[in-house]
Amino acid sequence: MKILIVEDERKTGDYLLQGLTESGFVTDLASNGIDGLHRALTGDYDLMVLDVMLPGLNGWQLLETLRRGGKEMPVLFLTAMDQVDDRVKGLELGADDYLVKPFAFSELLARVRTLLRRGKGAIEASVLRAADLELDLLRRRVTRAGTRIELTAKEFSLLELLLRRQGEVLPRSMIASQVWDMNFDSDTNVIEVAIRRLRAKVDDPFEPKLIRTARGMGYVLELPDCP
Amino acid sequence: MSLTTRLTLLFATGSSVVLLALGWLIGASIERHFEEQDRDALAGKIMLARHAIERISTPQLLAQLPQQLGDAIVGHHDLLIQIASPDKGVLLASPNVVFPAQWLATASDAPLEPLFKWSHDGRDYRGLATAIPTGMAGQAPLVVAVAIDIEHHQMFMTTFMHTLWLFVVGAAAATGLLGWIAASRGLAPLRAMRERAALVTAHKLDQRLPVDAVPAELADLAATLNEMLARLEDAFRRLSDFSSDIAHELRTPVSNLMTQTQVSLSRARDAASYRDILESNAEEFERLARMISDMLFLAKTEYGLSADLVLAHSEPVDLAREVRDLFDFYEALADEKGVRLVLLGDGLVHGDRLMLRRALSNLLSNALRYTPPGGAVTVTLSRTPTHCRLAVENEGETIAPEHLARLFERFYRADPSRQHASGEGTGLGLAITQAIVRAHQGSISVTSSQGRTGFFIELKQA
Numbered sequence: 001m002k003i004l005i006v007e008d009e010r011k012t013g014d015y016l017l018q019g020l021t022e023s024g025f026v027t028d029l030a031s032n033g034i035d036g037l038h039r040a041l042t043g044d045y046d047l048m049v050l051d052v053m054l055p056g057l058n059g060w061q062l063l064e065t066l067r068r069g070g071k072e073m074p075v076l077f078l079t080a081m082d083q084v085d086d087r088v089k090g091l092e093l094g095a096d097d098y099l100v101k102p103f104a105f106s107e108l109l110a111r112v113r114t115l116l117r118r119g120k121g122a123i124e125a126s127v128l129r130a131a132d133l134e135l136d137l138l139r140r141r142v143t144r145a146g147t148r149i150e151l152t153a154k155e156f157s158l159l160e161l162l163l164r165r166q167g168e169v170l171p172r173s174m175i176a177s178q179v180w181d182m183n184f185d186s187d188t189n190v191i192e193v194a195i196r197r198l199r200a201k202v203d204d205p206f207e208p209k210l211i212r213t214a215r216g217m218g219y220v221l222e223l224p225d226c227p
Numbered sequence: 228m229s230l231t232t233r234l235t236l237l238f239a240t241g242s243s244v245v246l247l248a249l250g251w252l253i254g255a256s257i258e259r260h261f262e263e264q265d266r267d268a269l270a271g272k273i274m275l276a277r278h279a280i281e282r283i284s285t286p287q288l289l290a291q292l293p294q295q296l297g298d299a300i301v302g303h304h305d306l307l308i309q310i311a312s313p314d315k316g317v318l319l320a321s322p323n324v325v326f327p328a329q330w331l332a333t334a335s336d337a338p339l340e341p342l343f344k345w346s347h348d349g350r351d352y353r354g355l356a357t358a359i360p361t362g363m364a365g366q367a368p369l370v371v372a373v374a375i376d377i378e379h380h381q382m383f384m385t386t387f388m389h390t391l392w393l394f395v396v397g398a399a400a401a402t403g404l405l406g407w408i409a410a411s412r413g414l415a416p417l418r419a420m421r422e423r424a425a426l427v428t429a430h431k432l433d434q435r436l437p438v439d440a441v442p443a444e445l446a447d448l449a450a451t452l453n454e455m456l457a458r459l460e461d462a463f464r465r466l467s468d469f470s471s472d473i474a475h476e477l478r479t480p481v482s483n484l485m486t487q488t489q490v491s492l493s494r495a496r497d498a499a500s501y502r503d504i505l506e507s508n509a510e511e512f513e514r515l516a517r518m519i520s521d522m523l524f525l526a527k528t529e530y531g532l533s534a535d536l537v538l539a540h541s542e543p544v545d546l547a548r549e550v551r552d553l554f555d556f557y558e559a560l561a562d563e564k565g566v567r568l569v570l571l572g573d574g575l576v577h578g579d580r581l582m583l584r585r586a587l588s589n590l591l592s593n594a595l596r597y598t599p600p601g602g603a604v605t606v607t608l609s610r611t612p613t614h615c616r617l618a619v620e621n622e623g624e625t626i627a628p629e630h631l632a633r634l635f636e637r638f639y640r641a642d643p644s645r646q647h648a649s650g651e652g653t654g655l656g657l658a659i660t661q662a663i664v665r666a667h668q669g670s671i672s673v674t675s676s677q678g679r680t681g682f683f684i685e686l687k688q689a
Contacts, residue, residue: 102520154555186588187653193560197562
C-alpha cells in the first residue's frame with residue numbers, strides 16, 4: 001500500500017512519514033502543493049494525506065486538479081481550520097475524509113485503514129475470530145474456548161469493532177462514534193468503563209488477554225507477541 | 228463639500244431668493260401705486276375739462292375755454308394739457324409738449340381709457356386722452372389729453388431699486404455669515420462626538436458618546452453608536468477573556484509536560500521508563516487537544532457563527548430518542564456507579580441534532596459525575612404551548628448559590644481542588660451546552676436545593 005503525504009509543516013510531515021512507514025505502508029512525503037501534485041499524478045498511490053494550507057498550490061486546488069487528471073485515489077484532508085465550510089468544501093471537491101488538527105495519530109491511522117479498506121469489497125465473514133474467541137455475526141453469539149459469553153447489544157458491537165480491526169489501535173473517539181454514534185469527545189471515562197466491562201466477560205476468565213490498552217492512544221485487540 | 232459650507236450656501240441662497248422676490252413685489256406695488264395716483268390726478272383734470280366743455284353752448288364760450296382751463300391747469304408745471312378740436316385744431320396746449328398722435332386719434336368717451344406712457348425729449352410722461360362732446364350743436368367732440376411728467380417717479384424707483392439691490396446683496400452676505408456661524412455652532416456637538424469617538428481604542432472601549440449633551444436629532448445617533456460600542460466592548464471583552472482563559476488553562480498542563488520531559492531527559496533511563504513517560508505525555512496531549520477543540524467549538528458557537536450552522540443543519544429532533552441513545556452510551560458508566568437513568572415524557576424540537584445531542588450529553592455526564600451511588604438521574608421532557616422543556620435532575624450535594632450562577636462560565640469549577648483531577652472534563656461542558664442552547668434561541672437554567680440539582684432547558688417546539 002503506497003501513501004503520499006503532502007504536508008508543508010516539516011515536523012508534522014516527518015512524524016506522519018515515520019508513523020505510517022512503521023505501520024507498514026510505503027510512504028512518500030511532498031512538502032509543497034506543486035511537488036505533491038506532480039507526484040500524485042505520476043506516482044501510483046493508493047491514498048493521499050493532504051494538508052489544506054500549502055505553499056504554491058493549496059490543498060483544494062491540488063485536489064481539483066488531481067480529480068480532473070483522472071486520479072481517483074482516496075484523499076484524507078488535514079485541516080487546521082475547524083470550520084464546517086472548509087470540510088464541506090473539501091468533501092464537495094472529492095475528498096473522502098477529513099481530520100481537524102490537532103488530531104491523534106491513532107485516529108489518523110484508523111481512518112487511513114478505513115479508507116484503504118473501503119471499496120475493496122472484502123468478503124463479509126460471518127464469524128470473526130481471534131485466538132479462541134469467536135464472534136458469530138448471524139447468530140449474535142460470542143464464545144471463547146467453547147464457552148458461551150453473554151454480551152449486551154453494545155458490548156457485542158464493541159467487540160465486533162475490535163475484532164474487525166484486529167491489530168489496529170482504535171482511539172476512544174472512534175469507538176464512541178462507531179459503536180454509539182457519538183461524534184464528539186465525551187469528557188467522561190465512559191469508553192474505559194465499557195472496555196473494562198467487556199474485558200471482564202471476554203478476557204478476565206481466559207488466557208491470553210486479547211484486549212490491550214494503548215495508553216494515550218486507545219484500545220487494540222491483538223494476540224500478545226509472546227505466547 | 229463640508230456640512231458648514233453647504234449650510235452657509237443654503238442660507239445665503241435661500242435668503243437672497245426670498246429678498247429678491249420681496250424686492251420685486253415691493254417695486255411692482257410702488258409702480259402700481261404711482262400709476263393709480265397719476266390716473267386719479269389725470270382723471271380729475273379730465274373731469275374739470277369735461278365740466279367746462281359740456282357747458283359750452285356757443286362759439287364764444289368755446290373761445291373762452293382755453294382761458295378758463297388754462298387758469299385752472301396750466302399753473303402746474305408738471306401737468307400738461309392739450310385740447311384740440313378736429314375742425315379748429317389745437318385750442319390749448321402746454322408749452323414744449325407733443326402728445327403722440329395715435330393716442331389722440333383713438334381717444335373716445337369711454338369712462339376708463341387706458342393710461343399711455345411715452346417719452347419725449349428725454350423725459351417720460353404718462354397721459355390720458357378723452358373725446359368730450361360739447362353742448363354746442365354741430366360741434367365735434369373736443370379731444371382732451373392730459374399728461375404728467377413722471378420723471379420724479381422714475382427717479383424715485385431707480386434709487387429705490389438701487390438701494391434694494393444693495394440691501395439684498397448685503398443681506399445675502401449677512402445671512403451667509405450668520406448661517407455659517409449657526410452651522411458651526413449647531414454642528415459643534417458633532418465635533419464633540421467626533422472627539423469623543425477618537426478616544427475609543429481597543430484599550431478604552433468603555434468610552435461612550437454624550438447622549439444627554441447633544442441635540443435631540445443627534446441623541447438617537449449617539450445612542451445607536453453607543454449600543455454598537457457596547458456590543459463591540461462585550462465582544463472584545465469576551466475575546467480577551469477567552470484568550471486569557473486559554474493561556475491560563477494551557478499553562479499548567481504544558482508546564483507539567485515540559486518539566487516531566489526535561490526531567491526524563493536529564494539522565495539515561497531504560498526503555499520501559501521512556502515508554503511510561505511517553506504514554507503519560509500522550510494522555511496529557513490528548514487532553515490538551517480535546518480542550519483546544521472544545522475551545523474552538525465554543526468560540527464558534529458563542530460568536531454566533533453557529534446560529535447559521537444551526538439553521539443550515541436544522542431538522543426535527545426527537546428529544547426522547549436522543550436521550551435514549553445517550554442513556555445507551557452512558558449505561559455502562561451509570562451501571563458501574565450504581566446510578567439509575569430515568570426518562571419521562573417526550574418532545575420534538577427543531578435544531579442541529581448533533582449539537583443538541585452534545586448539549587444533552589454534557590448535562591448527563593455532569594449529572595452522572597455528581598450523583599451518589601444508588602441515586603438516579605432523571606430526564607423529564609414536558610411541553611408548554613410553545614416550548615419544549617427538558618429537565619435533567621439528579622440527587623447530589625446541593626450547589627451553593629454563589630457557585631450556581633457561575634456554573635456556565637468557561638473553566639469554572641465549584642471545587643477548585645478538582646481542577647485537574649483525572650476523569651474530569653475540560654471544564655467547558657456546561658459552557659458548551661449553554662452556547663448550543665443559545666444558538667438554538669433557547670434558554671438554560673439551573674437550580675439546586677435540598678440535595679437535588681436540576682438543569683432546565685427550554686427550546687422552541689417543532
